[in-house]
Amino acid sequence: MFAQDQLVVYPAQGVGKVERIETQTVGGTEAEFYFIRILSNNVTLMVPVITASKVLRPLCTKEEGEALLSSLDDRSGFTGYTGQNWNRRYREYSDKLKSGALEDVAYVLKELLLIGKDKELSFGERRLLEQAMGLITLEIAHATDTTQEAVQTQIEEMFADVIAAQEKK
Incomplete structure (x- = not known):
C-alpha cells in the first residue's frame, strides 16, 4: 500500500516518512512492518503492513x-x-x-x-x-x-x- 520514502500521516503524530519495510518476528510470529519516522520529532514507529490502512493515510494532495x-x-x-x-x-x-x-x-x-x-x-x-x-x-x-x-x-x-x-x- 505504501512505498519506501513515501510521506504518510499517522493520526495525532502528523507527517511521517516510510523509512523501510521489513519483516520482523514479534511474539513468535513473523510480520511485515512499515518503519515510519515522524518528521516533527524523529520518533520511529513500527506499523504492521496488514493493519496500516486502518492507521496511516497518504499525505493530502x-x-x-x-x-x-x-x-x-x-x-x-x-x-x-x-x-x-x-x-x-x-x-x-x-x-x-x-x-x-x-x-x-x-x-x-x-x-x-x-x-x-x-x-x-x-x-x-x-x-x-x-x-x-x-x-x-x-x-x-x-x-x-x-x-x-x-x-x-x-x-x-x-x-x-x-x-x-x-x-x-
Missing part, C-alpha cells in the same frame, strides 16, 4: 491542502463561544485530532482560534491549538512544497483579528 487553507477563512459555521463544558470540548477536540482526518484537525484549529477571541484559552486548550497548528501546517507544507512557517504565517494572517484580540487579554 496540493489541491486538498489549498482547499483546506481556503476553508479555514470561512467563519460562517462558527456561532461563537457557547460556554460549553471544557471537559466535553476537550474530549471532542482530542478525538478529532486522533482521527487523523485533515478536516477534523482543521475544525479544531479554527474553533480554538475563534473561541480565543471571546475568552482566554486554558493551558489545555492552548496545547490542543498548538498541536492542531503543527499537524495542519506540516502536512500542508509538504503537500504544497512550501515551508511550515509560510503556512503558519498564512493561517495567522487569516486570523489576525482573533490573534490581536487574544493579545489584548
Whole structure:
C-alpha cells in the first residue's frame, strides 16, 4: 500500500516518512512492518503492513491542502463561544485530532482560534491549538512544497483579528 520514502500521516503524530519495510518476528510470529519516522520529532514507529490502512493515510494532495487553507477563512459555521463544558470540548477536540482526518484537525484549529477571541484559552486548550497548528501546517507544507512557517504565517494572517484580540487579554 505504501512505498519506501513515501510521506504518510499517522493520526495525532502528523507527517511521517516510510523509512523501510521489513519483516520482523514479534511474539513468535513473523510480520511485515512499515518503519515510519515522524518528521516533527524523529520518533520511529513500527506499523504492521496488514493493519496500516486502518492507521496511516497518504499525505493530502496540493489541491486538498489549498482547499483546506481556503476553508479555514470561512467563519460562517462558527456561532461563537457557547460556554460549553471544557471537559466535553476537550474530549471532542482530542478525538478529532486522533482521527487523523485533515478536516477534523482543521475544525479544531479554527474553533480554538475563534473561541480565543471571546475568552482566554486554558493551558489545555492552548496545547490542543498548538498541536492542531503543527499537524495542519506540516502536512500542508509538504503537500504544497512550501515551508511550515509560510503556512503558519498564512493561517495567522487569516486570523489576525482573533490573534490581536487574544493579545489584548
